[in-house]
Amino acid sequence: MATIHKLNDDCLELIFEACQGCPWTLCTLTKVCRQWYIISHRPSVWRRLLMDKPNFHAAYTRFLLSEYNFERLQAVRTVTLSKPSETRHAHLRPLPFFSMTQIRNLYTSNLCLAEIEYLSQQIVATKSELNLLSCINIETWCDTKRFSSDLIQAHPYLNHVQFQFSQDGHSGFASIHNRAVLQLERWPPSIKVFSLTSVRDSESIEQRNMLVTLADIENDRDEVYYQHEIEQIEQKKNIILQGWYYLEKALIDKYKFFSSLNGLERLEFGFCYAWTPDVWRHCFGKVIRASPDLYYLSLHGWDQLGKLTKMGGHSSTIQPIRADAEKAIHDCFEMIPHLTCLQLVDFSIGSGLFNIGNHLSKSIQHLEIEFTKTFARYFTESADLWLLIGPLKEFISSVFSTHMPIKRSVTIRLDSDLLNQVENSSFFAQEPFLQSIKLSLADKNVEIILLDSCII
Structure with missing residues (x-):
């Protein structure tokens, strides 16, 4: 205590700011001495407010409603709300936020979308100009609210948006992206950072059912000879294709909000x-x-419209659609002039990325490729491993095909089981996987890192 009293007021202020906005800690500091009382009332000390103990709801309510704390709450710019994962099935009880009218940043953890929506409505009611909305580990057990862009539309001053769902959900639940009810003129015009991960499209299940049905129809087509039977089968195929294009239209309507994002970094x-x-x-x-x-x-999850799961693998109907999707990926990447960092997570590397490698080589400085346990489910036969390794090696070699004076890097993260399969594969009996990558990038000034994704 004698040592800390030697610190001047500004040093103590910095220490108090480092309390991460815990109201109990900050209120306790006010009781130590007169000097600490004065410093703990400085607005900078109350820029952040942390509420992470749902069992303290009554205490939080008293704190937020106290007239004594009014000026402190007016100073709050960043609010963090979270709850322990073991309480995920219990909704947070509402808290009175109306005294905080200058909130600029909202962070949440382990909340469901219904809870996040309620917080969003409270902040809208305070007329705060929210700049950052970051929601991580969003729980998916609650189906009261599904993701749609209205959660973002409500805050016209946003420049940083993050919605990161719990990857696998709990008890079989999963995050679902609903069709957005979108008014484009209300979309936040200044978003620079946009992140939406581990969100699922319910249409993907219908797509996979259609792929299986198309394959069965084409098999039936090879076994019939009478004209009326052929016509019946063709009619069935056309019905399925019509359903496919209806699904495509529904997806396009859902992702219309992308057309209002501009100037992203x-x-x-x-x-x-x-x-x-x-x-x-x-x-x-x-x-x-x-x-x-x-x-x-950063792009997550792509299996070339079911190709890796061998759905409709020999279908003459779906193959052109898959090829066109790869061409579309190529066209999209070709429009990015200054991409320096690229991350692909469980993203199947197909012809679209192969053919754009040389274009990316002009700007890419950091490439990160990760395959998790989810991706490993595609490998049902030993030869399937080449579906991963062959394209991966070719793509990396293409992206770093030229030498550059600056040091570049490629990080490969593989699930532990997948990594063991790679290391023990007969494909690399003569030349280990990592060694083969290094040889392909010799003299290219590229650092290569191979990691186990489970321990990152």
């Missing part, structure tokens, strides 16, 4: 499993065209 999105060629071109492509300063891109 960082974009992180996934899952992309259900994205058809027109979704890539007319939705994702629009935000790319409108974001010439985009330097960071």
Whole structure:
């Protein structure tokens, strides 16, 4: 205590600011001495407010409603709300936020979308000009609210948006992206960072059912000879294709909000499993065209419309659609002039990325490729491993095909089981996987890192 009293007021203020906005800690500091009382009332000390103990609801309510704390609450710019994962099935009880009218940043953790929506409505009611909305580990057990862009539309001053769902959900639940009820003129015009990950499209299930049905129809077509039977089968195929294009239209309507994102610098999105060629071109492509300063891109989840799961693998109907989707991916990447950081997570590397590698080599400085346990489910036969390794090696070699004076890097993260399969594969009996990558990038001034994704 004698030592800390030697610190001047400004040093103590910095220490108090480092209390991370815990109201109990800050209120306790006011009782130590007169000097600490005065410093603890400085606005900078109350820029942040942390509420992470749901059991203290009554105490939080008293604190927020106290006239004594009015000036402190007016100083709050950043609010963090979270709850322990073990209490995920219990909704947070409402808290009175109306005294905080200058909130600029809202962080949440382990909340469900219904809770986040209620917080959003409270902040709208205070007329705060929210700049940052970051929601991580969003719980998916609650189906009261599904994701749609109205959560973002409500805050016209946003420049940083993050919605990161719990990847696998709990008890079989999963995050679902609903069709947005969108009024484009109300969309926040200044968003620079947009992240929406581990969100699922319900259409992907219908797509996979259609792929299986198309394959069965084509098999039946090979076994019939009478004209009326052929006509019946063709009619069935046309009905399925019509359903496919209806689904594509529904996806395009859902992702219309992309057309209102412009001037992005960082974009992180996934899952992309259900994205058809027109979704890539007319939705994702629009935000790319409108974001010439985009330097960071992270895409999650792509299995080439069920190709890796061998759905409709020999279907003459679906193959052109898959090829067109890869062409659309190529076209989108070709429009990015200054991409320096690219992350692909459980993203199947197909012809679209192969053919754009040389274009990316002009700007890419950091490439990160991750395959998790989810991706490993595609490998049902030993030869399937080449579906991962072959394209991966070719793409990396293409992106770093030229030597540059600056040091660049590629990080490969593999699930532990997948990493063991790679290391023990007969494909690399003569030349280990990592060694083969290093040889392909010799003299290219590129650092190569191979990691186990489970321990990152």
